[in-house]
């Protein structure tokens with residue numbers, strides 16, 4: 076049907092409800108930014124091709140990171156340069172959907188260079204819209220792979236020098252060297268006739284995508300008036316005068332009638348099957364009844380820190396794994412130094428009912444310090460009223476804080492007496508159980524074969540002793 | 554001098570960011586910057602009131618989804634749903 080009015084296309088949301096602030100009816104883009112023009116062409120094509128309900132758009136990192144505010148589509152927002160990988164997964168898992176990978180030139184040609192090439196080479200069923208504005212817009216106008224020779228940016232104050240910075244990257248030319256891509260075209264937004272050609276290219280790519288005809292790549296020469304420090308109308312002239320020479324417009328690949336409909340197996344397993352393959356039972360995660368846990372220990376954010384080799388990670392994993400059996404939500408986040416051995420190591424563990432926000436224990440309710448540098452580093456981060464357990468065998472200084480509860484436990488000494496310092500982790504778990512009341516020692520011991528799967532009975536027995544020893548020490552001394 | 558007939562371009566003044574792309578794209582030069590400022594502090598674009606040929610250049614050049622509407626020649630408000 077011929078249009079009788081040109082107005083905001085239905086591919087856009089009525090109200091941008093996810094956009095923060097009061098202005099939920101206009102975009103965050105700078106005045107005159109090419110992203111907005113391309114958005115409009117995509118939204119219009121979504122409406123006209125009747126794919127609003129089946130479009131999934133992957134937004135990148137860059138100024139268009141918030142594309143998900145605007146389009147009435149399903150969305151993923153990908154890590155920098157990784158939109159083609161997310162698009163691949165999305166497209167393969169949802170063969171009936173139209174998947175768009177929307178990317179800037181920093182995103183696609185710099186950090187995501189290999190991502191796009193691999194997706195193109197596989198001929199994924201996705202439509203890529205590649206916004207070439209010759210610069211990193213969002214971060215303030217640094218050089219991009221597409222920056223022109225001699226172009227001044229914040230990181231090329233004397234102009235891009237091809238001898239030090241390489242040549243502008245021509246992505247259509249690169250992509251069209253590959254066998255798989257179906258359609259590759261470069262278009263431009265610099266004036267109304269060229270915007271119309273862009274409009275056609277967008278529609279063609281989306282129609283092909285709707286018909287699952289493989290990989291569609293549309294490079295759009297665009298503007299960044301803010302990064303270029305030019306007014307919007309001048310920016311359009313700059314595209315025409317400077318960019319067109321380096322980036323010739325036109326169709327680089329069009330398989331046309333030869334384009335095959337590509338179908339691939341959908342690698343989706345039912346959740347139950349996934350658990351089964353991983354050897355995990357999907358039901359009955361709450362195995363142990365909880366004891367009386369004082370309020371202060373019901374929402375734990377724990378930092379375990381020490382030298383590598385002191386069982387820091389095993390302590391954290393054991394605390395999290397045991398808590399899981401009581402039906403808590405848990406997280407475990409390791410953090411290693413650069414050294415393989417002997418460096419510092421720490422991990423964060425969260426144990427609580429309800430949703431866990433940040434996994435890192437920035438302000439822990441409990442610190443378990445296994446050596447002096449860890450105490451010195453993390454003591455100040457403990458929340459007021461929190462708990463400190465420190466390894467008094469190795470730490471010869473007194474903690475400074477007076478607003479926390481302190482338990483000095485000779486962890487290394489206890490393990491040593493049992494004949495193996497490597498059981499320190501389970502001494503820790505025993506001490507934790509005694510202090511918090513969260514775990515029953517017998518339950519922990521019952522779980523040891525699961526925690527130390529594949530380990531000998533001798534090791535399991537030794538760790539059982541360690542749990543008891545840690546527990547008893549705390550009960551007898553505090 | 555306003556004529557109510559179509560084609561006609563209409564700028565929603567508070568959604569306009571004053572970039573001027575529509576003004577540059579209009580072959581009939583019937584879009585102009587307003588001397589007034591909108592609520593965002595931009596000199597918004599406005600339709601001079603006559604002369605629009607309904608080419609749609611301003612609509613497609615405008616980066617804002619909802620700043621410009623162009624009513625084409627055979628637009629009929631009665632038939633709008």
Ligand SMILES: Cc1ncc(C[n+]2csc(CCOP(=O)(O)OP(=O)(O)O)c2C)c(N)n1
Nearest residue numbers: 136137138155179180181182210211212213
């Ligand atoms: C892994 C990672 N590295 C760097 C950044 C910083 N960063 C944010 S946007 C951006 C460049 C985006 O430029 P481009 O893809 O050209 O998009 P534009 O903003 O111009 O639309 C960079 C480097 C980041 N967010 N993540």
Ligand code: SF4
Nearest residue numbers: 105108138212299300
């Ligand atoms: S910084 Fe550049 S690319 Fe980003 S919104 Fe502004 S004009 Fe557009």
Ligand code: SF4
Nearest residue numbers: 569570572573575615
């Ligand atoms: S193109 Fe859009 S935002 Fe720019 S001046 Fe015209 S109406 Fe305003």
